[in-house]
Amino acid sequence: MRWIWIRHGETExxxxxxxxxxxxxxxxxxxxxxxxxxxxxxxxxxxxxFFTSDLLRCVQTADRLAAVWGMSPxxxxxxxxxxFGEWERLTYEELMxxxxxxxxxxxxxxxxxxxxxxxxxxxxGERVNRWLSGMWKEMRDACGSxxxxxxxxxxxxGGVIRWFQAAWLHGDPGLYWxxxxxxxxxxxxxxxxxxxxxxxxxxxxxxxxxxx
Numbered sequence: 001m002r003w004i005w006i007r008h009g010e011t012e013x014x015x016x017x018x019x020x021x022x023x024x025x026x027x028x029x030x031x032x033x034x035x036x037x038x039x040x041x042x043x044x045x046x047x048x049x050f051f052t053s054d055l056l057r058c059v060q061t062a063d064r065l066a067a068v069w070g071m072s073p074x075x076x077x078x079x080x081x082x083x084f085g086e087w088e089r090l091t092y093e094e095l096m097x098x099x100x101x102x103x104x105x106x107x108x109x110x111x112x113x114x115x116x117x118x119x120x121x122x123x124x125g126e127r128v129n130r131w132l133s134g135m136w137k138e139m140r141d142a143c144g145s146x147x148x149x150x151x152x153x154x155x156x157x158g159g160v161i162r163w164f165q166a167a168w169l170h171g172d173p174g175l176y177w178x179x180x181x182x183x184x185x186x187x188x189x190x191x192x193x194x195x196x197x198x199x200x201x202x203x204x205x206x207x208x209x210x211x212x
Contacts, residue, residue: 001139001192002200004045004153005161008053008061009034010184017091021084021118021159027060034185039064042187045151046071049139052155053079061185062155073155078131081157085118111173125163125173132164158182168197 009031013020027035038061046069052062054075062073087095087103095103106113114120139150158181166175169190182188189200 001136001149002151002189003191004042004047004151004187004189005164005182006038006042006061006065006153006155006187007158007161007182007184008055008057008155009038011057013089014184018089019084019087019091019095021081021088022055023088024056026056031057031184032060035061035064038185038187039068042153043068045153045189047151047153049150049152050074051076051079051135051153053077053081053157053160055080055157058155058157065153065155069153073153076131078127079154079156079160082121082124082159083115083118085115087115087118121159121163121173121176124159125167128160128163129167132168161188169199 009027011020011025011031012028013023013025015028015030042065050062050066050069050071050073052058052073052075054077058079059073059075066072084090087099090098102116106115111121114123135152139152143150162176162179162181163173165179165181167173170179190197191200
């Protein structure tokens, strides 16, 4: 099985360095261009299954891919970014002025402490793991194979992708902040072979191509 992980294009909040979790905002002009470029780069990678976070910035990114692939994505709330609760749309500087003590505690232990009204990284991981495991099991059961020959495309957010990299590729969620992650409008392709997830050796690394 091959999974194409895709990060949505840029929004104005991203450009301004604001915490953007469940707040639903559109792509900015740069994000639209990133999504269009990515769709051209991935045009030959038409998946058997296509999923996207249900937030607008991911849906708009997925729409560009849908036009090239000739298929519509399934919207999945579980693929949403970490919720920052009351701290949504604040910059780091604004947050430290308003709530430096609580924010510092969160920075020190994001796995155990959540922003007010938001999620911990552990909670993010639990919902992502639950959905990914269920999706994978459903596909294995449907095709009667432990290694179904399917390509799955997932349009989602930076935090979700970092979680997959740390917990699934490296087997250690604690490595979350050590992952390079993906830039806006970038993608990576991974494959599951003999029980292990790893980067697809034969695939174009869209991160490198986009940064060239």
